[in-house]
Amino acid sequence: MRPLHSALANILLIGAAGLVVVDARAAEFLVKATTVTEMKAVYGQVESRTILPARARISGTVSSIRVTEGAQVGKGDVIATVVDDKLALQLRAADAKIAALNSQLDSARTDLQRSQDLLAKGAAAQSRVDAAKTQFDVVTNQLAAAIAEKAVIEQTAKEGDILAPADGRVLTVPVAAGSVIVAGEPVARVASGQYYLRLSLPERHAVEITEGARVDIGERGKGTNAGFVKAGEGRIAKVYPEIENGRVIADVEVADIGTYFVNERTLVSIPVAKRTMLGVPPEALRIAHGIDYVTVETAEGPLDVAVVRGGTFQDSGQTRVEILSGLADGDKVVLP
Structure with a gap:
């Protein structure tokens, strides 16, 4: 029985030793030079x-400001309004001129109709009809020009609205309500x-x-x-x-x-x-008497080597500790 027990014990010891060797081999880390980006x-x-200025298109007085610094605006939003009092007077003058031309047009139309009736009865010459027709056309064209002039004044008044040049955020508003500005002067700066x-x-x-x-x-x-x-x-x-x-x-x-x-x-x-460095897993390091050591597998067996460590870095998603001295490329480090 004793020889049998001895044989079984030897087999178990050999198996355990084999397991230890496998584990040791599995726990080795091969030191390789790694290129790391600093x-x-x-x-x-x-x-x-882009930072775009919202500029006044006409000269006048700033009657209202509708935004403040930091406000979000869209392209075409009204930021402020500039009023020119002369435009209101010009509009009234244009209305009066149009009214006068309308009266002249009615009179010219009546004269033309009368001349045509007299020509039909033989009581007027053709030259009178031609003159009445010319006067009617002249007044008609003058009325069209007056209406166009009024449209220009109205468009100028509409341009008193200062519009956001683009979508973005208002950075500065360097003017205040009541300020007098000239055409082209910035009223706000918009970051777009x-x-x-x-x-x-x-x-x-x-x-x-x-x-x-x-x-x-x-x-x-x-x-x-x-x-x-x-x-x-x-x-x-x-x-x-x-x-x-x-x-x-x-x-x-x-x-x-x-x-x-x-x-x-x-x-x-x-x-x-970019620089090349050597690194080991953090668990490979141990401290003894204030000195960092790693265990290196050599031909004579495991050997404790003192190393100088640096900072940490990532290698393929794994944390490594930089080794400044003590190891060489290709060393096999034994992990605990």
């Missing part, structure tokens, strides 16, 4: 694609079109900034002291080819940024460089 947090300034973030970066990053690159948008209202907190993503839509004052300018398109203030600043994390 991100830098900078401030971006919210701007509008999509908002975007404008970046101003040191020229040393000019080579790394490319159109289409992804950027991270920080949480609104958070400064650098609070650390970068990702709230969304954007895309570099345009990189301007001219460097001004040692800085390169780039525009970032961001969805759902319409609630931001124009010229508001927010943190943006942008790709500025």
Whole structure:
């Protein structure tokens, strides 16, 4: 019986040892060099694609303003009204002129009819009829011109309504009711079109900034002291080819940024460089006496190696700890 028990014990020990070897092999991590994009947090300034002025079309006095800063307007909405008192006088003069021409037209029509009747009876010459017809046509044309002049005055009065040039949000209203303005003077500024973030970066990053690159948008209202907190993503839509004052300018398109203030600043994390680094899973590290160690599988067996650790990064969705020194590409790290 004892030899049988010994044989069974040996088999169990060999099986357990095999399981240990399998587990050890399964728990190994192969250190490989990984290329990581370095991100830098900078401030971006919210701007509008277009800022259009709503200008007065006539000179006069601002009688009313219907919007305030921050109001949403649609194209063609009345923003303010300008009144020119001279236009009312010109309209009354035009009405009086039209009334006088209507009277002259009635008189010319009567003279023409009378001349035609006398010509039919042989009591008037054809020249009299021609003269009456000419006078009738002259007055008719004068009346048409007077009506057209009145229409011009009425249209000018309608142009006292200052209309929104496009859909958007009112940024500023630099005038007040009662102000005297001239034609062409802006009454409001409307931010229309999509908002975007404008970046101003040191020229040393000019080579790394490319159109289409992804950027991270920080949480609104958070400064650098609070650390970068990702709230969304954007895309570099345009990189301007001219460097001004040692800085390169780039525009970032961001969805759902319409609630931001124009010229508001927010943190943006942008790709500025790429470098190769070595990394291991966080559980591979252990601290002893204030020194970081990892266990490396060698030909002679497991060996504890002191390493200098850096920050963390993402590799294919997995968190890794950067190893600055102590490991080489291809090392096998034993995981606990």
